[in-house]
Amino acid sequence: MKDDNQSIFNLVLASTVHDMKNSLGMLGESLNSIFEQFENKILEPKVRDHYGAVQYESARVNNLLMQLLALYKLENEQLPFNPNYYNLGDFLEEQSCKFIPLMKAKGINYQIKVAEDLEAVFDDNLMATVLENIIGNAIRYTKSQIHISCSFDRLLTIQIADDGPGYPKQMIELAGDYIQGIDQSTGSTGLGLVFAKKIAELHSHKDVKGNITLSNGGELGGGIFEIKIP
Template identity: 45%
Template sequence: MTDPNIDFSMVLASAVHDMKNSLGMLLNSLDELRIEHEPALVGSNKFNMLQYEAERMHNDLVQLLGIYRLGENNLSAHIDEHYVPDFLAEHLARHTPLLEGLGIDYAIDAADINGFFDEDLLTGVLNNTINNAIRYTKSKILLTARQEDHELVIGVEDDGQGYPASMQHSGTPDFKSLDFKTGNTSLGLFFASSVAVLHQNGDRTGRIALHNGGTLGGGVFEIRLP
């Protein structure tokens, strides 16, 4: 008999939180192993795949917790001022060992600007987007930042085949449109767009945009914050 007092969604959220923390510790250990056993592990496809998949799962759990909090009306943006080039450099550095192990070139093209955003929320978006770019790029990843039309625009570009036409859009995908049967849920995009919407300035609201081209000719992910 099921206990009616059990909040199963809370149980799942607690379990996801614990798994996220465990994977964070695992990722730290993998970074330490890579340093301790260079150069043997630098070119190891198995080790690089292990680190990539662990990072991907960690990002997925971060997004699940964020979406759970969103559903509970318990997710809000705590806006503060940040120096954007340093923010991008710090988060690219997290992925640098894996990028170098996979032989992927990386760079930052950021204007000398400050931005106003929730650092933790944007960290979740950026880490997931970089991880996706690692999966689909051929050889290069570029992080960009600029001010345009009174918006802070942070982008992640790659030189892969780009987004299919069905994924290119600007705005916020509807949660009901996510397809859990095919496995292609676009959960990361829903999380990113939800984070963008939490950033508001007057009557203007943040959004994401997906298109192809950019500097590298592949996929371009942009989060635009007012």
């Protein structure tokens, strides 16, 4: 009986998320079409900011929905883990494509640095959800620059760096225990980091574990997020 209820809930949750994602997609695309009519005109900063805000928030809701569904499935051991070989250049370009209209509107420059033929094993669906959240955050906090880079040395490291104020000290000090950082009063729940860590751990292979780290500084002087997987 309990299993029955669970599978009904599962189905309802999955199809609700699916419908909401569809609506958000339509919303975003309609907004982009409106915005593109103004592309060659100079927009008032206020209008641009509003546009950016709607873009950002709808991308964020979409991403939160994906995380919610994945975390729920993970808890119930129903999350399909489907690792495969992927080209990192293609993969990272696709992740940033999702944010091009938003970055344009906010005047943010982004760069991807990765070797053309670098390939690695991961679940691209889950990794995409992680990166979407992190890149979205970087766009929210950066001043003008975002660098996405990737290297392979025993572990695959994907790094997202910005030139914003960086991660708050207490967040870095949580050192992995991000569930502690969930604070409903600030509006930033930190769910993205909890999710990122879970997904990194899911990518553990043999005795090598996946992990994430937060730091500040680097070339751009802002926040640096790194996800490392074997």
